[in-house]
Amino acid sequence: MSYFLWVEDFENEARVTAANVFGGVLDEGLFDDKRQALKYNFKSQGVFIELNFQDGLDFICSKLDTVDYVILDIDLPAYGDDGINQDVLNLLVNFEGYQPQGVESEDEALQKNACSELKKIAGFYLYTKLVVELGFPKEHILFCSNHGENTQTIQQAFKTARMALPKIYQKSDDVVQQWVKQRYDDPYSRLRRGIIEGCKLAKSLPKENVYFNNFIPKQDSIQHEDIISYFQILENFLPLREPENKLALYKLFIRTLSHEWGATDPKKIKELAWIMKNVRNWVSHNSLLFSCIDEKLLAYLFIINLRLMFDFDSKVQSYETILLALFSHALTEQLFKDKAKNDLLKPDIAKTYLDLKNKVLDEKGKDGVKINDGFYFNELANNIQQSNSHLKDDKQLFSELIYQMFWLTTSNPYVGTSNQKKTLEIKFYGFNYLEKPYIEALARHIYHCSFSPRPNP
Known part of the structure; x- marks a missing residue:
C-alpha cells in the first residue's frame, strides 16, 4: 500500500464520506460514523486523518515524509479541541487581517471572524505549503470537497497567488475512488x-x-x-x-x-x-x-x-x-x-x-x-x-x-x-x-x- 494524509473534517456522515473516497481499497468494516474511531481504524492501513487545518499543517510540517499522497478538503475548521497555536495565529495576522487590539472580548470576536474566513480556503493554504514551500509533487495531491459554494472563493485565492487552480472534485465523484485506488496500488x-x-x-x-x-x-x-x-x-x-x-x-x-x-x-x-x-x-x-x-x-x-x-x-x-x-x-x-x-x-x-x-x-x-x-x-x-x-x-x-x-x-x-x-x-x-x-x-x-x-x- 501507499500511505496517505487525508485532511478532512467530516462535517456530515463520516462513514459515507470515507466510503466515497477509500471504499475502493479499504474494507468497509473500517468505516465508522465516529470521527476518532475512523481516524484510528484508517491509521492501521496507512491513511492518516487530520480533522482540522491546524493539525493538518502540523502533520505537513513535521511528518510529511511518512506519506506518499495527500488528499485535501477545502473548507476546514481552523483548529480543534487543543486550541489555536502560534503558527495559525501568525497566519491569521499575515493573511486574514487579524490584528489583536489588546481587549480580550474584542480579540476573540476578531479572531473568530478571521478563522471563519480562513475556513473557506484552508485547503488552499495547505496546498501552497506543500507545493510552493516544501516542493511536494502536485500530482500527488487530490483536492476533493463537497463545498461547492466556496468554489469562487478558492478560485480567487489561486488567482491572487498567480497559481493554476488544481482540479477540485466532489467526494462522491467516481474519479476520486479511481485516483485513490491507482495511487494505493502504484x-x-x-x-x-x-x-x-x-x-x-x-x-x-x-x-x-x-x-x-x-x-x-x-x-x-x-x-x-x-x-x-x-x-x-x-x-x-x-x-x-x-x-x-x-x-x-x-x-x-x-x-x-x-x-x-x-x-x-x-x-x-x-x-x-x-x-x-x-x-x-x-x-x-x-x-x-x-x-x-x-x-x-x-x-x-x-x-x-x-x-x-x-x-x-x-x-x-x-x-x-x-x-x-x-x-x-x-x-x-x-x-x-x-x-x-x-x-x-x-x-x-x-x-x-x-x-x-x-x-x-x-x-x-x-x-x-x-x-x-x-x-x-x-x-x-x-x-x-x-x-x-x-x-x-x-x-x-x-x-x-x-x-x-x-x-x-x-x-x-x-x-x-x-x-x-x-x-x-x-x-x-x-x-x-x-x-x-x-x-x-x-x-x-x-x-x-x-x-x-x-x-x-
Whole structure:
C-alpha cells in the first residue's frame, strides 16, 4: 500500500464520506460514523486523518515524509479541541487581517471572524505549503470537497497567488475512488514505502540483533553505526516522484543494496545468504544483467537482505506486507497452498534443479564454451555467470534463478549415483516453509515468479 494524509473534517456522515473516497481499497468494516474511531481504524492501513487545518499543517510540517499522497478538503475548521497555536495565529495576522487590539472580548470576536474566513480556503493554504514551500509533487495531491459554494472563493485565492487552480472534485465523484485506488496500488510508490518502513525498522533494532557479521571475517566485522548509515542511505534512495528512467535507478539500488556483501567470506555463506552474495558478484561484473528489473525483484531482494542483516521477529512485518502485496495473485497463492498441503512442492524444486543442471551440461558440451559443472544450485548459476556462455546475459533466466535460489538454498538436495545428463535422480528434504511465518509468506507470494513457464523463443 501507499500511505496517505487525508485532511478532512467530516462535517456530515463520516462513514459515507470515507466510503466515497477509500471504499475502493479499504474494507468497509473500517468505516465508522465516529470521527476518532475512523481516524484510528484508517491509521492501521496507512491513511492518516487530520480533522482540522491546524493539525493538518502540523502533520505537513513535521511528518510529511511518512506519506506518499495527500488528499485535501477545502473548507476546514481552523483548529480543534487543543486550541489555536502560534503558527495559525501568525497566519491569521499575515493573511486574514487579524490584528489583536489588546481587549480580550474584542480579540476573540476578531479572531473568530478571521478563522471563519480562513475556513473557506484552508485547503488552499495547505496546498501552497506543500507545493510552493516544501516542493511536494502536485500530482500527488487530490483536492476533493463537497463545498461547492466556496468554489469562487478558492478560485480567487489561486488567482491572487498567480497559481493554476488544481482540479477540485466532489467526494462522491467516481474519479476520486479511481485516483485513490491507482495511487494505493502504484508499484513504484508501494516499493518505495515498503523500503522506507523496512529501513525505519532496521534503524530501530539494537546492535545485539545484528546478524550480518556471521558472514564476515572476524577482523572485518562491521560496526552497528555503519549498518545504520547503510540503511539510512537505502531509506532515502528512491525519490517521491517516480523518475522517468526508473530502471537505471533500480539497477543502482541493487548495486547499493548488495554492496556490503562484497566483504563477506564465502566459507561462511549459507542458505538464503547465497542469494545476496551472488547478486553482489553478478551486478559487479555484468552490467547488462540487471538492466530490465521490476519492483517485485527489488522488493524480494530487500526483504531477503534485511532478514539476513538482522535477527528479529520471524512474524511477517508491516513493511513486508506492503512489499509482498506487489506479488499478490489469488490463483497462484491458492495453487501454492494446494501444493504445499499435498507435498507437491518438491517436484517443482527438483525439476528446477535438473533444468539448470542440464543447461550447464548442454553448454559445457559445446565447442568453445568454458563452463564448470557444479553440485549446488547457486554454484551452477554462478558458474554460468563466470563462463563465456551466451546464457550469462539472459536477463529473464537470471531473474528466475534469483527467485529459484530461495527454494534451492532452503532445501537439502540428495543426488543419486548416476551422473549422466537427464538421468540424474534427485530428491529434496527439509524444505520447512512453515518453520518461520515470513518464509511461508515469501514462498507463497513468489511462487509464480519462481516456477512460471518461460515462453518459447
